[in-house]
């Protein structure tokens with residue numbers, strides 16, 4: 001089992017390994033005395049793992065509550081959040097109790113935000129069961145729900161007390177779900193490691209996920225430890241996300257987060273290359289890696305539609321927006337551009353318009 005420390009104000013560990021779900025109670029008891037634990041999960045994920053998680057917590061003397069919701073990004077909203085908070089209040093949860101988020105990014109973001117605001121903040125642990133949640137959303141304490149105007153517009157920074165990633169859970173993921181998670185791994189490769197990009201391109205869905213998740217989480221932990229509240233350095237982790245979130249929103253969240261950021265990374269890399277900021281051939285390498293996972297490199301939306309939707313992104317500051325631009329594979333930088341210039345950047349990197 002790998003154990004990676006995230007050195008935030010309240011430090012915590014990310015445990016990565018196999019067969020960790022049956023040990024979830026024991027691992028939780030090491031950091032939190034037995035209390036009421038509310039296990040939050042979507043109905044699909046619960047079908048696979050709820051029984052094992054529940055029994056494990058019971059063996060370690062925790063009392064259990066469960067809250068299930070419909071799977072999918074469309075559940076990550078204020079209505080579901082309110083229902084969840086009401087459920088917690090009606091079941092007399094208190095400040096010494098705990099939430100366990102069992103599932104992918106939607107579950108982690110929703111459960112984490114409920115933990116952040118219920119009685120001004122209670123403990124929670126993340127049990128990611130998708131690659132996307134394992135490498136990104138379960139680590140770093142970004143919690144949120146979507147508003148009709150855009151993705152993750154209401155949220156808080158609230159760090160978990162523990163993250164337990166059991167790579168055995170990936171065996172139940174559909175191919176599209178694995179691929180969507182791989183998009184975040186490709187992002188980390190573009191930020192720091194040509195070797196990782198090469199390995200992902202060569203191995204595709206046969207990659208050694210335990211090793212790759214360890215590499216990605218180690219890097220994310222370093223960044224978050226130095227810039228917990230995204231004042232500067234951490235913005236680099238948003239590579240591909242401004243346009244990616246626009247793609248997701250325009251599709252009514254039919255397009256997955258990973259697919260959206262695959263498009264976002266591709267557009268911005270092509271644009272950076274055309275502007276002479278980025279080493280020539282970088283977009284070709286990026287696209288080869290994305291294609292190894294059957295991920296899209298363009299969308300059916302126009303540059304104007306994407307620019308309009310991207311302006312609702314919370315990374316906007318006054319009349320500027322921060323873009324993360326690649327210089328070459330393994331090296332990216334953040335750059336503030338004027339909002340009125342975003343359309344031109346997108347137009348430059350558009351590629352073929354393709355509806356999948």
Ligand code: GLY
Pocket residue numbers: 136137139140142234237238
């Ligand atoms: N997903 C980017 C971050 O956690 O900062």
